[in-house]
Amino acid sequence: MNVAVVILAAGLGTRMKSSLPKVLHKVCGKPMVRLVAEAAAALKPEKIIVVVGPESEGIRAALSGLSVEFGVQKRPLGTGDALKVAMSSLRGFQGDVLVLGGDTPLISFLTLRLFLAHHRKMREDISLLSFRVTGSHSYGRIVRDGNRVDAIVEDRDANEEQKKIEEVNSGIYAIKHSCLELVKRIKINKAKGEYYLTDIVKLAVDKGLRVGGHALSDELELSGINTRQELHAAEKFMQRKIVSAWMSKGVSFIDAESVFIHQGAELGADTIIYPNVLIEGETTIGRGCVLYPSVRIAGCRIGNDVAIKDSTVIEESTVMDGAVVGPFAHIRPQSVIGPSVKIGNFVEIKKSVLGAGTKASHLSYLGDAEIGKNVNIGAGTITCNYDGKNKNKTVIEDDVFIGSDTQLIAPVSVKRGAYVGAGSTITKDVPAEALAVSRAEQRIIAGWAKKKTAVKNEKLRKESKR
Numbered sequence: 001m002n003v004a005v006v007i008l009a010a011g012l013g014t015r016m017k018s019s020l021p022k023v024l025h026k027v028c029g030k031p032m033v034r035l036v037a038e039a040a041a042a043l044k045p046e047k048i049i050v051v052v053g054p055e056s057e058g059i060r061a062a063l064s065g066l067s068v069e070f071g072v073q074k075r076p077l078g079t080g081d082a083l084k085v086a087m088s089s090l091r092g093f094q095g096d097v098l099v100l101g102g103d104t105p106l107i108s109f110l111t112l113r114l115f116l117a118h119h120r121k122m123r124e125d126i127s128l129l130s131f132r133v134t135g136s137h138s139y140g141r142i143v144r145d146g147n148r149v150d151a152i153v154e155d156r157d158a159n160e161e162q163k164k165i166e167e168v169n170s171g172i173y174a175i176k177h178s179c180l181e182l183v184k185r186i187k188i189n190k191a192k193g194e195y196y197l198t199d200i201v202k203l204a205v206d207k208g209l210r211v212g213g214h215a216l217s218d219e220l221e222l223s224g225i226n227t228r229q230e231l232h233a234a235e236k237f238m239q240r241k242i243v244s245a246w247m248s249k250g251v252s253f254i255d256a257e258s259v260f261i262h263q264g265a266e267l268g269a270d271t272i273i274y275p276n277v278l279i280e281g282e283t284t285i286g287r288g289c290v291l292y293p294s295v296r297i298a299g300c301r302i303g304n305d306v307a308i309k310d311s312t313v314i315e316e317s318t319v320m321d322g323a324v325v326g327p328f329a330h331i332r333p334q335s336v337i338g339p340s341v342k343i344g345n346f347v348e349i350k351k352s353v354l355g356a357g358t359k360a361s362h363l364s365y366l367g368d369a370e371i372g373k374n375v376n377i378g379a380g381t382i383t384c385n386y387d388g389k390n391k392n393k394t395v396i397e398d399d400v401f402i403g404s405d406t407q408l409i410a411p412v413s414v415k416r417g418a419y420v421g422a423g424s425t426i427t428k429d430v431p432a433e434a435l436a437v438s439r440a441e442q443r444i445i446a447g448w449a450k451k452k453t454a455v456k457n458e459k460l461r462k463e464s465k466r
Ligand code: UD1
Pocket: 008, 009, 010, 011, 012, 023, 051, 073, 075, 076, 077, 078, 079, 080, 081, 082, 101, 102, 103, 104, 138, 139, 140, 141, 152, 154, 168, 169, 170, 171, 195, 196, 197, 198, 223, 224, 225, 226
């Protein structure tokens, strides 16, 4: 049977104390609403409708690439009102409507599938996905009459007895399309000025419809994120899950608790990860790599047997097999670090390509450069790529030796096998196999220091006589 998904994401999220809509806060690098939508999309539903507020550009952007429709809730009048907004998009739809909160980011596709199976097997009109929790919290309590679900009572409306109920509402519902109309009969909760979707349960029960509750998972997976504390707990929980999955696939961690790996990143076996490493976005890391402490890699392709040494940042770039980068290196977007390249400490690379076996071991800036194979970039080399208006290109061909403290004033090229003497400022192209030196000739003034000392001593002698 068909399923349509509605994701409620129009709430203000006031408890987050944020200018960002709550569902845009990220868990493991992805906005919560996207995590929910991705879990829903895995069910291959007929459609996904996301209910958003009037200012929804951020949410629409966060869901780009997913096939979703939007319904706009003009004012945040509660979860019941939000579902009502989605109803016009469901006109003519025959099947089950799965309702999800955009703030329940850890929900898995497997749990959703299991939940739908229960809903169908039990032939329920409305099914609730519930879980057990103790202590103080703000979840709605599932009030049962024997095995039957009777109502959901919100925390703030619950009496002392009801507050003790341990089974609570995850905010995830499966509703037969024929029962959706009940949403329109939900009355406003006067105390809060909102239409509670949870009231649909009582309305259904009063009509003699079948309502069931299924505790199919736990608080870890089903928790709703309302506060920064809950967001942090969700982050930690998901991190542990991601890291543990990579361990199962052969990745070693020295201190897994301090490492953050986004969903969507890929790691090869026998890679070793030291503490405080962040792997962000759709990064892939090959086999046998070592990521030393405090490395951040965002949106990169890293090959096999690569060593990224301490405190190095690599963004939107490619690092090929056998390269060594860092410590304290910064590889900026659109760079390609070729096979067996060595990038040492305090080297910044931007939008540059370095061919196989090339070395830039110390204190350099290489920007907008095309550098060939087996090139040696001496310490302190700088490509002067910016003339105040435009970015210009530096080309260094294979087997070139650039002496230390060279400035290459772009646009300029150094042809195959050429040498540049240390301390040179290169303003003109250097032909193949040539040596370019552009520094003042060294002069020797014999005895200069000795004379200087003699003059000074004579002055002191005169002064002491006075
Ligand atoms: C809701 C449930 C509660 C349940 C909990 C599970 C109600 C009345 N209560 O409480 O029983 O235990 O979720 O996490 O439903 N939203 C809108 N428009 C609105 C209000 C909310 O789209 O006008 C969206 C929010 O963006 C959010 C979701 O609905 O994604 C839930 O809203 P929230 O205010 O967080 O509900 P809770 O108080 O957590």
